Amino acid sequence: MKMTFRWFGTGQDPISLGEIRQIPGVGGVVTSLLDMPAGVAWPMERIAAMKDEISAAGLEVEVIESVNIHEDIKLGADGRDEKIENYILTMERLAQIGIKCICYNFMPVLDWARSHLYYELPDGSNTMKYEAEFIQNISLEGLAQRYAKEAGDYEMPGWEPARMKTVRTALEAYEGMTEDKFYANIKYFLDAIIPHAEKLGIYMGVHPDDPPVSIFGLPKLIISRDNLRRFLDLNPSKHNGLTLCTGSLGARKGADIPAMIREFGGEGRIHFAHVRNLRFENETDFYESAHLTSCGSLDMYAIMKAFHDVDFKGCMRPDHGRMIWDETKKKGRPGYGLYDRALGAVYLQGIWEAICRN
C-alpha cells in the first residue's frame, strides 16, 4: 500500500505541494486537470507541466482522479465514439508521464452530493453531512446555489455553475434510462478503452456512486457489492477495476466493506482506495467523521486488515476530512482541508504498521 493525498492543482487548491510533502509517509499525490471538460483530449503540454510541477516539489504523480466521462458516453448517445477516442488519447498521454492508475465515475449528470458542506459538530469542527429529507425538499438548482454560496471560491466538482446551466436538459436525457441500457453503455465504453489500458499499463478504477441512493430522480447504479460484481464482469480484464471508496459504499447501512475488499481485492480488481469513516445519525443520514473507528460507524481496523490480507499494493488516500483548527473555507475545498486528512493519512498508516508487524 502506498499512502497518497489528493491535490486539486495550482490555483485550484489552497493547499500547497510543500505542505503535502511534510505529511509523514505521503510520497505522492492524486490529481487532475480540473478545468478540462469531459469529452476532450487533454493537451500533452498541460499533462507534462503538471508532472514537472509535482516532481519539482519532490512528490510523485500517482493517480489521476478523475478523467471524467462525457454524458454522451453514459447515455449511449450519438457522438460517443468521438469522446471515447479523446478519452483514449488522454490515457495515452497520461501513460507518457508514467501514470498507472486512473479513477473515474459513471454517475449520471452529477458527481457527489451532500446536504450540508459545513455542518458543525459539538467539538466546533465542520464537516459534510447527508440528510435525506433535506435533499428531498430542495431542487437541484437550489442545492447548486447553496453550494455556490457556501463553497467560497471553489466550485464543487460536478456542480460547476457553467454545468448547472444545462443541467435540466441533462436530467431529462435520463428519463426512461433502464438499468440494462445503462450497463450496456458502460460495457461499450469499457470494451473500447480497456484494450488500450492493457497496452499502456494503466489500471482503471471506477468510483462508486456517492451518495448510494437516487437523488433528483437520477438512477444510481454502482452502489453495492452486486453492482460492483456486475460492473467488473462486463469486461473481465484486470485493467477494468475499482476505486474502493469506503465512505461511498459504507453509506448504505449494513454494507460489508471488508468483505468487498476481500472479494474484489483478492481477485486483483481494486486499483485505488479512498478510505474514510462516517457516522450514521439514523437509517439514512450521516456525517463525515474523523477517520478513527471510535469517531464513526465504520470499523477502520477491519477495513485496513482486509486490504492487508489481500496484499493490496495500490495507492490509498485518506478521504474527506473535517475542517479543523480554523481552516474553514480559507484552507480547502469542502471535505478537502489539510489537517484532518493529514491526521487520517497518519492514522491509517499507524494501523497498517501495526498489522504488518503483528
Ligand code: DNO
Ligand atoms: C469526492 C470524490 C469524487 C471522485 C469522483 C471520481 O470527494 O470522491 O468526486 O473524485 O467521483 O470520479
